[in-house]
Amino acid sequence: MNETHHLRRMTIIWIVLSVAADLLFWFLVGPHVPPGRMTDMATSNQFDFNVLFVIAIPVLIGVWIYLAYAIAVWSAKRGGPEPVGGEAARTNRTAQVAWITITSVVVIFLAGFGTVELVVNHGSGGGEGPNPVWSPSGAIKAETAALAGTGTWSPNSNQVLPVQVIAQQWKFTYRYPTFGGFETSQLVLPVNTTIAFNVTSLDVIHSFWAYQLSVKADANPQINDVAYTTTDQIGRFTVRCSELCGIWHGSMYNYGSVVTQQKFMQWAQSTEAANAANTKFLPPFAWTYVPDANGAAGGYYPDGSATPYSTAEIYGSKQPAS
Amino acid sequence: MSIRGRLAIVVVPFLVVVGLIVWSVATFLTPGTPGGVMNFTNTQAAGQPVNLTVQSVGAIGFGPHPTWVSYLVKDPHTHQWVQDTTWKLPADTVVHMTVLQYDTGSPLRNQQWGQVVGTLTGTASLNGHPYSVYDSNTGNGVGHTFAVPALGLSVPMIGVNANAQVCGSGPCHTSSPHNTITFSFKTPGPGSYSWQCFVPCGLGYLYGNGGPMSTQNYMGGFLEVVR
Numbered sequence: 001m002n003e004t005h006h007l008r009r010m011t012i013i014w015i016v017l018s019v020a021a022d023l024l025f026w027f028l029v030g031p032h033v034p035p036g037r038m039t040d041m042a043t044s045n046q047f048d049f050n051v052l053f054v055i056a057i058p059v060l061i062g063v064w065i066y067l068a069y070a071i072a073v074w075s076a077k078r079g080g081p082e083p084v085g086g087e088a089a090r091t092n093r094t095a096q097v098a099w100i101t102i103t104s105v106v107v108i109f110l111a112g113f114g115t116v117e118l119v120v121n122h123g124s125g126g127g128e129g130p131n132p133v134w135s136p137s138g139a140i141k142a143e144t145a146a147l148a149g150t151g152t153w154s155p156n157s158n159q160v161l162p163v164q165v166i167a168q169q170w171k172f173t174y175r176y177p178t179f180g181g182f183e184t185s186q187l188v189l190p191v192n193t194t195i196a197f198n199v200t201s202l203d204v205i206h207s208f209w210a211y212q213l214s215v216k217a218d219a220n221p222q223i224n225d226v227a228y229t230t231t232d233q234i235g236r237f238t239v240r241c242s243e244l245c246g247i248w249h250g251s252m253y254n255y256g257s258v259v260t261q262q263k264f265m266q267w268a269q270s271t272e273a274a275n276a277a278n279t280k281f282l283p284p285f286a287w288t289y290v291p292d293a294n295g296a297a298g299g300y301y302p303d304g305s306a307t308p309y310s311t312a313e314i315y316g317s318k319q320p321a322s
Numbered sequence: 323m324s325i326r327g328r329l330a331i332v333v334v335p336f337l338v339v340v341g342l343i344v345w346s347v348a349t350f351l352t353p354g355t356p357g358g359v360m361n362f363t364n365t366q367a368a369g370q371p372v373n374l375t376v377q378s379v380g381a382i383g384f385g386p387h388p389t390w391v392s393y394l395v396k397d398p399h400t401h402q403w404v405q406d407t408t409w410k411l412p413a414d415t416v417v418h419m420t421v422l423q424y425d426t427g428s429p430l431r432n433q434q435w436g437q438v439v440g441t442l443t444g445t446a447s448l449n450g451h452p453y454s455v456y457d458s459n460t461g462n463g464v465g466h467t468f469a470v471p472a473l474g475l476s477v478p479m480i481g482v483n484a485n486a487q488v489c490g491s492g493p494c495h496t497s498s499p500h501n502t503i504t505f506s507f508k509t510p511g512p513g514s515y516s517w518q519c520f521v522p523c524g525l526g527y528l529y530g531n532g533g534p535m536s537t538q539n540y541m542g543g544f545l546e547v548v549r
Contacts, residue, residue: 166432169531171471171520174433183434184472202431203522203529247533247536251516278437278455 006073014065018058035214038237038258040230041125042214048117048124049123056107127199127208127217130287137162138230139196143226147287152292153178155261161190164285165199165205167219172239172250179268181285182275187239187256189266191231199225200288206245210256212237219243224287231258262264359546362417365398371506372415377422378466378519379477382540383491390534391425391466391523393541394493403493407517407543416442419428419468423501424454424494425523427463427481435467435520440475440507446505448480456480466519471543473515475507509510509547520540 015269029048037043076082118124122134131137142160145151164175168185175183177296187210189195199208199217206219207228217227219241238242241252259267272279283289353531361391362372375396378530385405394403397536411417418444418493430436436456436459441474456478459466465481482515 033534037344166521167523169529169535171516173432173470183432185434185439185471203531219518245400246531248516248518251518261523265423275437278433281455281457283433292354 005071007123010065010069013069014058014062017061017065021057021061022054025108026050029053034213038212038231038233038235039125039214040127040232041228042212044117044124044234047115051113054111055110058137059106059175072304078218081183092195122228125214125229127227130224130226132226132228135226136194136230137226139194142178143196143198147285149181149285151176151178153263155190160194161191161198162198163187164287165197165208165219166202167199167241167244167245168207168290169203169206170241170252171197172206172208172252172254173242175285176268176272177285178270180276180279181282182279183282184275184277186255186271187250187254188264188267189231189256190261191234192260193261194230197227197229198287199227202289205243206241206252207243208243209240210237211240213256216242222288222290234258236262245263250266262278286295333383345466359385359404359408359410360395360404360406363410363412363548366414369415370384372411372417373398374411374417374419375408375420375422376468377492377494377500378425379489379494380425381491383493385466385532387537387540388491390537390540391525392492392534392539393466393519393543405539407541409543410546410548413509413512413547413549416507417507417509418506419504421468421477421503422496423465423479423482423503424464424487424489424492424498425479425481426484427458427461427465427479428521430458430464430478430495431522433458434519435469435476435498436464438477439506440470440473441507443475443506446477446503447503452549464521464542466521466523468517469520470507470515470517473507473510475517476506476520477503481502482513512547512549515545515547516542517545 020081021196026034030046030053033053034048034051035042035045037046119134123132128134136161138158142151143162146162151162153159162176162177165187166173166175171185173183173185174187175181197208197210197215197217199219199222200223201219205221207216208219209216210229213231215227215229215231217225219225236255236257239256241249241255243249245252339546362374368371377394377396378391379394380391382394382405392405393407395406395409396402397404436458438444438454443452445454447453448456456464462481462483464478466479467476468479469476480501480503482501485500489500490497494500511531519535523533523541524530524533525533525534527535535542
């Protein structure tokens with residue numbers, strides 16, 4: 001059999017197996033690929049992962065087919081001459097052009113695909129820093145109002161809900177600026193709502209990773225890292241720190257929940273009332289806070305110079321010491 | 323050079339580096355783990371509340387790091403103060419906890435820890451007076467917290483007056499200035515639940531969270547809850 005026949009046979013096997021494997025993957029495995037479909041970002045990222053899998057599977061199958069075919073057809077027979085290879089491939093213009101073309105097309109397509117997904121999905125759930133390049137409609141207005149203390153949110157209002165994530169060794173706490181700026185250890189979100197996470201840290205570098213929400217943003221001291229997502233499904237999700245931050249890093253996790261808008265409203269209002277005694281002792285809501293420079297304890301202070309989308313950071317004025 | 327010689331050049335330094343790493347990690351972890359597990363499962367009849375008494379001291383006064391801040395627990399059998407932060411507790415049982423706070427306080431880095439949450443009554447008692455929130459920017463501030471994140475439990479330990487004759491090293495006696503903080507919580511089902519202080523009280527370490535805050539048996543430990 002000449003080389004053309006070998007190539008044609010392998011190509012046919014490869015196409016048949018690849019199409020079958022891709023279809024099986026897309027319809028049977030794809031809907032279960034992490035991070036699920038709890039938010040629009042999760043759905044989008046699941047789609048991205050599935051596209052990557054569908055492209056990668058034929059590559060994997062191609063390698064396996066070539067390997068298996070070579071072992072079955074071209075292996076040295078007992079007592080026969082040693083097979084000679086290499087030269088044909090080295091001078092085979094068709095193989096060279098095909099290899100370069102196919103790999104280039106795949107890489108360039110994925111670069112373009114990834115960029116489009118990043119732009120269309122407003123950062124794709126990743127932290128965009130203090131000056132988000134891609135913001136969903138209404139986000140900047142809601143964020144600006146939150147900082148000014150004039151932000152509101154109510155069921156069916158279709159408003160963006162700003163939520164501040166404060167990381168510290170070794171726990172996350174959350175502030176809700178549209179509900180009096182109360183702070184809590186619970187992360188509760190309304191369904192069918194765009195959330196603007198504003199992530200910061202009071203000490204070292206952490207990372208806020210809300211797995212099922214497909215949100216992941218670095219939590220850096222004196223930086224407001226903004227990430228967006230829109231909740232689509234009611235349910236429970238896991239929050240983990242994904243930046244090694246010290247000995248209790250492994251314990252830095254909690255569980256949040258997405259509930260109906262009415263339930264969220266009830267929870268937010270009742271928590272605001274229950275925490276009112278402590279909220280009045282909290283510093284005014286700000287995007288970043290400057291911990292005491294002494295390090296060992298000390299209050300945290302709003303960074304007065306930081307606007308919602310400004311990188312300017314200076315030390316704020318200290319509160320009175322005890 | 324022979325293959326054996328080349329192998330030696332690669333393998334020996336590799337083993338030395340690995341050994342150094344293992345030694346460094348072991349040295350870092352072991353100074354703070356002299357104790358075992360303090361057992362509170364046989365101190366009372368089944369189903370009855372457990373009494374757990376601890377003290378928080380500004381300097382432990384003994385061991386490899388005598389100047390480190392620490393919690394000490396009272397052995398329910400010998401009534402001695404012991405440096406042990408892993409406590410075995412019965413599941414689904416009320417724990418009456420008493421903290422003798424001998425350390426001074428300061429404003430909290432995050433006033434959220436000034437709130438009492440997760441106790442049976444939603445409050446704690448400071449020298450007999452109930453409180454649910456403490457403004458750490460006033461008075462003597464907050465010295466430490468006792469928090470079990472998985473249980474949603476967090477109680478601030480109000481500091482003593484820094485101008486008083488503060489206990490210099492543990493174990494401290496009740497003749498020294500102290501605050502008595504009491505609260506109750508219920509243990510969940512069996513499991514291992516980490517507890518820790520959330521006040522960055524590791525003086526001299528990065529953001530106050532190194533040293534005693536990062537070493538087992540000082541400012542954090544585990545509740546080993548068993549059936």
